[in-house]
Amino acid sequence: MSNVQQPAGGRPWLAPWRSGWWALCHGTTSLLLLGPYLLVVLLVVLGTALTPVLLTGVPLLVAGRFLARLAGGLERRRYRTLLDVEIQAPGDPVPGRGWWRTLLGDVVMWRTVAHLALVCTVGALVGTLALGLVSAGTGAIFAPVLVESVSGVAGAGVHWPFGIPGTIPLPDGAVAAAGALLVVGVVRFAPYLLECEAGPARSLLRPPRTTEAALRRRVETLTTTRERAVDSVEAERRRIERDLHDGPQQRLVAVALQLGMARRALEKDPQADVSGFLAAAQGNAREAITDMRSVARGIVPPVLTDRGLDAALSGLAAAAPLPVSVEVRLSTRPVPAAEAIAYFCVSEALTNVAKHARASSARVQVWRDGTQLRARISDDGIGGAGADGSGGSGLTGLADRLGAVDGWLRVDSPPGGPTDVSVGLPGFDGREG
Structure with missing residues (x-):
């Protein structure tokens, strides 16, 4: 069960x-x-x-x-x-x-x-x-x-x-x-x-789907969540654009300048020592790669498309600054949109844990519940998080993104901890398992 x-x-x-x-x-x-x-x-x-x-x-x-x-x-x-x-x-x-x-x-x-x-x-x-x-x-x-x-x-x-x-x-x-x-x-x-x-x-016990009240509530909810989801996507686009401009772009400009200075030095004197320019360019290239990985952390990685949630979440856990255990129990893969949203939710939740929770470890669990894809992110930190953004957790964006696809977010984070973030969203067509 x-x-x-x-x-x-x-x-x-x-x-x-x-x-x-x-x-x-x-x-x-x-x-x-x-x-x-x-x-x-x-x-x-x-x-x-x-x-x-x-x-x-x-x-x-x-x-x-x-x-x-x-x-x-x-x-x-x-x-x-x-x-x-x-x-x-x-x-x-x-x-x-x-x-x-x-x-x-x-x-x-x-x-x-x-x-x-x-x-x-x-x-x-x-x-x-x-x-x-x-x-x-x-x-x-x-x-x-x-x-x-x-x-x-x-x-x-x-x-x-x-x-x-x-x-x-x-x-x-x-x-x-x-x-x-x-x-x-x-x-x-x-x-x-x-x-x-x-x-x-x-x-x-669920709301009747065919009643006028349920349809009215659904229209109101979808209207609100769609608007908030569009705002969230636009804010995410601006964040990526700003991060690319402030990070990798500046590093790559520095790499181009240092390689240009090395080339001009060799044109003037083929025996000139340009190792300093090349070392600086190599360092900036490494920093640009690091910045690119940081920017791409909130974007769906290719491993998610190729190998599914288990491999993608394992990669997130390996890159986290604290020990994270991952448990994925899925006999079939969810629809791609649900996979992407679940990955984003886990990524954002782990980021909040690393920034605010002061936790020594975290745990990620993903499983299927009927036609829903369920996920739970728990940590042993100080607690105090809230879906409304209280406690510095920044979970409002997750609630908006989940609400846009008829999903839900539940946060249990009493002061002193631990914190439990539960996520559910439609992820299966109901014809299998």
Whole structure:
């Protein structure tokens, strides 16, 4: 399952086990929320059934609709926190539709109620199954100790089936090992069990794509992000032009002047010593190459087109002034535009880490989540960064560039650190893996 909690540390082998424990926590919260969610579903259903006959159903429906909105926000936060599934929140309903259509025709409310009903049935069943198996395995681990402490007799056994008297003797180690194996198996495969709930949640909790409100919000968002993206591209073009003029161009002019002086000196005296001119020209040529690499750092390199994100990001990590580990888990390559934007985001984030974070190490993770290309850049620095540009991080340009392609940026950087920059953007057509 590719959309579960990713590891923040430097031990990739721990990722499946961390994901399994987070999945068990999700199943536990599904059981705890069973009663409140059933109440919301009943309010909406009873209010809808009574509204056409008795006006007393209207308060029930209004209360159910309000609680359904709150429950939907809680579910999106729960999926983001425990399973690392990012689900966009729907906006407010379109005004001017009339109270009848607003109540009964609220698509967001009905989709949320359908999700809550799914949590109360499938989610509760999966949570009960997972927790029951973990409890049984934990009990088996400690069963030999409990049997010995209660009966004073070491060793454990199980009863014969079909009422046959006697027990099957089992050594203590076998019972404990079987319990440990059961717990490990449940934890390892818990994320896959929860996929039957998490899969429909992505469709039910996201904004309805065909509603007028969603279309209006999409037009407004695209208009804003396109304008900001154009401004960002123009600013980037001016930066490259300025950097080329102030850096490599001046170095190359110096190289030309020094070679010209060497040529004139040789024309006057073929035996003249021009080694000083040549050494200075060689030094300026080296400086020009360094400046060109610095300018080209924000431009998509050829290795990205030829070999993909893994090789390109490895090159970024090798050039970084601090240790950077890279983990790319992609079975297929994203579309070229998504690759380029992801590369730019990682490059900009690593630049911010080097300039502002005072970190000793950083980590880059890239993986696929459905049709989205996901990336996470984390460091152990001082924190205080923000997507609005606060803390000197300069992440506003990343948010603008991602917003222009329906992507998103999330920054978790409390004062004192660590910092986590998460990125998501459409990168796959959905026909594969």
